[in-house]
Amino acid sequence: MKKLALLFTLALSTLSNAWVIDGLGDYKFEALSSQTYVMHGPLGEPSVQNYGFMNNPGIIVGKQGVIVVDPGSTLQVGNKVLEEIEKISKKPIVAVFNTHVHGDHWLGNQAIVAKYPNVKIYAHPKMIAQAKDGESDLWLGVMNTLTEGLSKDTVAVYPTDATSHLQKIVVAGETFIVHNDITGEAHTDNDIMIEHVASKTLFLGDNDLMQRFGRFDGTSSMHGNITALQYATNLNLSHYVPGHGPSGNADNAVKPFLDYLIAIQEESKKGYKEDLADYEIKPFADKRLADYRDWHGYDAQLGKHINKMLLEIEALDI
DSSP: OHHHHHHHHHHHGGGSSSEEETTTEEEOOEESSSSEEEOOOOSSOSOTTTTTOOSOOEEEEOSSOEEEEOOOSSHHHHHHHHHHHHHHOOSOEEEEEOOSSOHHHHTTHHHHHHHOTTOEEEEOHHHHHHIIIIIHHHHHHHHHHHTTTTTTTOOOOOOSEEOOTTEEEEETTEEEEEEEOSSSOSSSSSOEEEEETTTTEEEEEEEEESSBOOOOOTTOOHHHHHHHHHHHHHTOOSEEEEEESOOBOHHHHTHHHHHHHHHHHHHHHHHHHTTOOHHHHHHHHHHHTGGGTTSBTHHHHHHHHHHHHHHHHHHHTO
């Protein structure tokens, strides 16, 4: 009955002016410019309540069609994102960008391709390889478990076109520049950041986070993530879209996470020189990072971030 009630709520939300998720809020595409829009997803972990939705899908409305960035985490979420896109524009979707291999960003491809089977989907070549080599199965399982079966009909629909660094892609009359391999590894080893030239907007994927923290897995580099954010800031664009959390200019949508990572780096370097363990460094970092304590995942991730940074500093011997 609980699942039926949730699905009934999901269906009813199509009648409103936004996707209403009970207990969380209204979700719709918000304009960053006359062409670019973002739907800022919930900040929590995938769950029954949020249907697995947690990322920031973006769209660019071009002359001949719509381009989508990261359409979400499941078939159901992708369908809701598609409905919200159609409230902005009735033009066909002609291209999709996937920022990295984590399934909360790209498993919604399925919904887009079901309606637009010839759509091109762009991603880092390593993202495509890893998705086909088991990462998609991992994420399908995670989503199905955390949503208690709501996402069971989701299947992996892979990107079709591999990107390269500084590649220019012109689609629907709009020019995009893909920023691949800024450091080799950042949030993952398969991140791309997508610049929409006309609106001076950069979609950073999970290289940038706001008001929530995530994990750094085995293919990530915290040092690389710092470099990627510095690179992004130096592009001097008008709009920055993180993978999670509110968008804005560089000062209010990139600098907070960059400052956090630099603080972790500096405190971990001090601890490394004093031969301290991660748990001994944590109180010093926590005191310095008081402004971040209300970000989602702070308590769960702070110690892990210090441990990851300490291992990187030890490996680099810096």
